[in-house]
Amino acid sequence: MPRKSRIISSMLIVIFTLIVLEIRLYYIQVVSHRRYRRMADKQSFSIGQTDFKRGTIYDRNGKELAIEFEVSSVYAIPSLVSHRRGIAKKLAPLLHMSEKAIDKKLETSNSFVWLRRKIDTEIAEKIKDLHLKGIKFVNEGKRFYPENELASQVIGLAGLDNQGLSGIENSFDRILRRKTKKTVRRKDGFGRELIAADTTYQSEVSGCGVVTTIDRVIQYIAEVELRKAYDNTKAKLATIIVQDCKTGEILALANFPSFNGNSSSSEKCKYLKNPAVSSIFEPGSTFKPIVAAALLEENLVTLEDRFYCEGGVYLFNGIPIRDHEGEDWLTFVQVLEKSSNIGMAKAGQMLGKNKLYQYARDFGFGNFTGIRLPGETPGILKKPKDWSEISLSRLSFGQGVGVTAIQLISAFSCLANGGVLMEPMIVKRFVDPGGKVVKEFQPCPVRRVISHKTAKTLTNILCGIVKKGTGKEARIMGYKVAGKTGTAQKFDPATGKYSDTNYIASFIGYLPAEQPKVTILVVLDEPQGFYWGGSVAAPVFARVGVKIMRYLGIPPDSQEMFKNLPPEAVCVGSPL
């Protein structure tokens, strides 16, 4: 072949090859570029979920009650694990799991398996140092309750996946919940993140914080005293609520037994329910002031009206009503001071079914209070058409009606607040992560139930109950206390009768009586030994009350306190 022909044929081959390559390139880069771009993106982009922190729960003074911090969770990719038993042996002591359990998890055919979630950072670091193949880590948020048991049933509990399970954690889950957003990042061949124009970035946004109305100091005072009472009386359940009677804000709410949100024990699941809003009990004598308020408001009785108390036993429709002290004639005030069931049953008759029902409803019984805690029940208050012949008399001294602790304290706060019923508040405001207020809740008056005058009259009667009646144990030196004791027999479903051995002892009151600041309710379910509200619940009220007064800086309203001032005492301003 001549030289010229060889050159031409070689050139033709090269040109042909180039044309083929060009066609191929055109096919890859133009015709099917989408497909190949997808494949490339799949390799170099990672789509990850960016989790943001769950909002903090604060007390009314901005102290953290529930916070979140990041911890590591360990997972395995079983297909990458080569020496299963060896790895299980190394991990078992660090993860506090048995070798067998880890081995069983690694045995799975799944592509991913959790080994242990939310472990301590130190343990995670130790495991990382082992450089185990197929064992990986991911950061997750973990809820931490700085005050441990404090207000646990109010704050509630967040689950393993940071979902609210109970309390505020549950009812405000949507506010608190961390926002999860997908982020796209470009990575190199070694998996290192690259900053590229097509990487999606976003500013961090956590869930909102919830500022509660709880005051952690008052909560602590209440819980310490409640715990003591629970231990001393060996009660089945103890509840205490402290409420600001002007605004309806709950300053403290505690039940015992309770749980520690930081504990890993499964025991805590037993106590997730908050009995203060979800358990119903018969109020007994603490319901009498409600009936008395209705009677006074309707001008059906005067304070001097006298009632014959039958010497302590009264057969009403063949069923006996008993007083704990046998009395003959008592004035209306004495009926309340001595907590006479017979006297109240007779007074209740003057009110009538419909009026009593209406007032009970107006005080908030038989209805939801509106407190934003999960599991609230409306209690039991039957309509008058469903009442039996004895219902009116029984209801007059607190039998045949089922109330929750939150309803009872709201009704008493209404008396303290001059007759205006306030909606109980548990949350003051929502704040964003920067502390800016997102939403503010204002005290909400529900309705005026009784006149200011009636409320004042009733306060004076309640003061008499504490001063010389059944509630003497609730007296606090220097402060005028208005309150009422309650000792309710529990209904025994087995016998269909009221039990002679199981009682609910309670005391509810407010102080200082002249300018009430706080209402306190103490309920002890089935106390052993002494079971009278006046002897087991009233002292708890007094101990809590005095500490709260000192903490809130409310001066004593009695002149007695200033009689014996030492001469050395420094007087600032104008001494009294």
Next chain:
Amino acid sequence: MRIEKKRRYKKYYLLLFIGGLLIFLFYVWECAEVITLSYRLNELKRKLISLENKNRNLKANLHNYTNLANVNRIAREERKMVFPQNENICFLKINVKENRASSDKGFFIAREDSRGASKKSHY
């Protein structure tokens, strides 16, 4: 004359080529530098997250020490403090108007120590 002109053009082309090459090299260097910086940035981000986590853990530890139950325990058991009884406390009403700045709660508690000197503390 023509040869002279051709040489001059050749020089221009060479300078243009060298200039283009430098710009290309600068572009490549810049890209490499961006990638290196992004690696460093990511490393720093990881460190920041780790430090933030440590900070949160320390805060959690701090909370363990400052929670009310612990403070109460230390006060009672280690410092042997007791809750004051009524007879230990003197309540002194103050003129709120004159002392508005010092207290809006309206009273002080004066406590006597064992030597009879009076100490006052705002409550």
